[in-house]
Amino acid sequence: MKLKWLAGLSLAVGVGGLGLWLSTAPHAVAQETAAKKPLVEFTKDGKVKQPVxxxxxxxxxxxxxxxxxxxxxxxxxxxxxxxxxxxxxxYVEEHGEYRDGTVIVKELTAVGSKEESSGNGYFQGEFTGLEISIRDSKRYPDEPGNWAYFSFGHKYPLKEMAAKNGAASCNSCHENNATNFVFSDVYPVLKDALKKAKKK
Ligand code: HEC
Known part of the structure; x- marks a missing residue:
């Protein structure tokens, strides 16, 4: 008799747990889908809006x-x-290369103070500018390496939208002086990821 009661209780707890799982699971999925927005937005004439x-x-x-x-x-x-x-x-961590759709943002800040309680140096001041590069073989089949470059300016207020720069003004320096168009040697986090990916 007592055993039967215990079995009933554990069944009730089990069903309760399932109910709890069912009520939380779809919520989590919905949150994931909501986060899937495009990385950058384009205008009809191919300009890029400031990324957010x-x-x-x-x-x-x-x-x-x-x-x-x-x-x-x-x-x-x-x-x-x-x-x-x-x-x-x-993708870089896994394959050691830049996938189609890669977006890199370079946000500029001025040097602020040159002296803090930690010592003399260069400390970041105000935001000053914004530039991005996008690798996309469908959108930019004719750009070297399929990389396109955009500048929102070097002085605030920045432009809301930027047109693609000509290859001569941006891409060519990246093509000739960087590795696969990206100056990975000056970004320790990226450099390390590339190094580790190659060992896989
Ligand atoms: C004379 C060479 C040169 C030219 C021209 C140039 N860049 Fe770069 N760019 C660099 C170097 C070097 C770095 C990395 C070091 C740094 O940030 O100073 C870099 C970094 C970048 C990055 C970060 C990702 C990466 O590829 O390393 C972006 C984005 C970028 N440049 C955009 C642009 C845009 C937009 C233009 C054109 C308006 C441009 N660059 C023109 C040399 C150049």
């Missing part, structure tokens, strides 16, 4: 070309905080 949310992407490194080491005006002033979209970064 990239500060939550994978931060790959921050080269700095301070104005005071570049005759007072660096071509790309001054810190370059650089991010890659997470799925493309995961």
């Amino acid at each position: 949310g990239y500060r939550k992407w994978v931060f790959i490194g921050s080269p700095v070309t301070p104005n005071d080491m570049n005759d007072g005006e660096a071509s790309f002033p001054e810190f370059h905080n650089t991010y890659m979209d997470p799925e493309s970064f995961a």
